[in-house]
Amino acid sequence: MxxxxxxxxxxxxxxxxxxxxxxxxxxxxxxxxxxxxVFRGVLxxxxxxxxxxxxxxxxxxxxxxxxxxxxxxxxRGIGAALLAAxxxxxxxxxxxxxxxxxxxxxxxxxxxYIKAGYEDVSVREKYYGDEDAYLMKKDLVPGVKPRPKxxxxxxxxx
Numbered sequence: 001m002x003x004x005x006x007x008x009x010x011x012x013x014x015x016x017x018x019x020x021x022x023x024x025x026x027x028x029x030x031x032x033x034x035x036x037x038v039f040r041g042v043l044x045x046x047x048x049x050x051x052x053x054x055x056x057x058x059x060x061x062x063x064x065x066x067x068x069x070x071x072x073x074x075x076r077g078i079g080a081a082l083l084a085a086x087x088x089x090x091x092x093x094x095x096x097x098x099x100x101x102x103x104x105x106x107x108x109x110x111x112x113y114i115k116a117g118y119e120d121v122s123v124r125e126k127y128y129g130d131e132d133a134y135l136m137k138k139d140l141v142p143g144v145k146p147r148p149k150x151x152x153x154x155x156x157x158x
Contacts, residue, residue: 002085005041005053010034012050013043020068023128033057033065040089041066044078052078054086058093062140064100067109079112087116087140096141101133110134 005013010030017024025033033039033055041055052069056062064086069078090098101124102109118136127133 001046002042002044002081004089005034005043005055007031007034009043009050009053013041013053016050016053016068016070017066019070025066038093039065040086040093042082042085042089044069044073044082046073052082054082056086056090056095056098058090058095060094060096062087062090062093062095062098064098074108079109080116083112083116087138091140097137097139099135099137101127101135103128104132104134110136113138 010027014025014027014030017030034041036057038057038059039055040058041053043050043053045051051073053066054064054068055066056064064083067079067082067086069082087098098118099121100113100118102113104123113136116138118138121135121137124133124135
């Protein structure tokens with residue numbers, strides 16, 4: 001069952017974060033992020049065990065901050081369901097589009113994002129320190145217009 005996070009879920013999410021990633025978020029980072037007004041988090045529970053979670057920072061443009069599924073529960077549609085749920089949370093909070101970063105080597109996650117309608121924006125060199133990341137974007141609201149380009153303020157120093 002997918003539901004919203006509560007503060008009581010954070011230790012269980014942290015355990016799964018450590019199981020899924022070589023460089024997991026710190027517990028205090030999860031706690032501080034959860035406290036942000038713009039944060040929305042969802043998780044999947046099976047028989048009382050957290051098997052996946054996702055979190056988004058939802059402003060006009062949302063940023064997928066976290067998503068993971070326990071290794072033994074992958075390839076069952078849980079990641080896609082969590083992504084759809086967190087996208088719905090972002091839209092409910094007023095977000096028009098969502099951005100995310102994914103390791104160049106993470107072909108499984110990239111495939112999930114492409115199937116969900118995300119497209120490449122650019123490559124962020126050494127984003128993960130040792131590896132580049134694709135920056136991907138999806139319009140969450142049909143017909144959303146691109147944001148205007150930023151104007152340079154101050155003298156050109158190039």
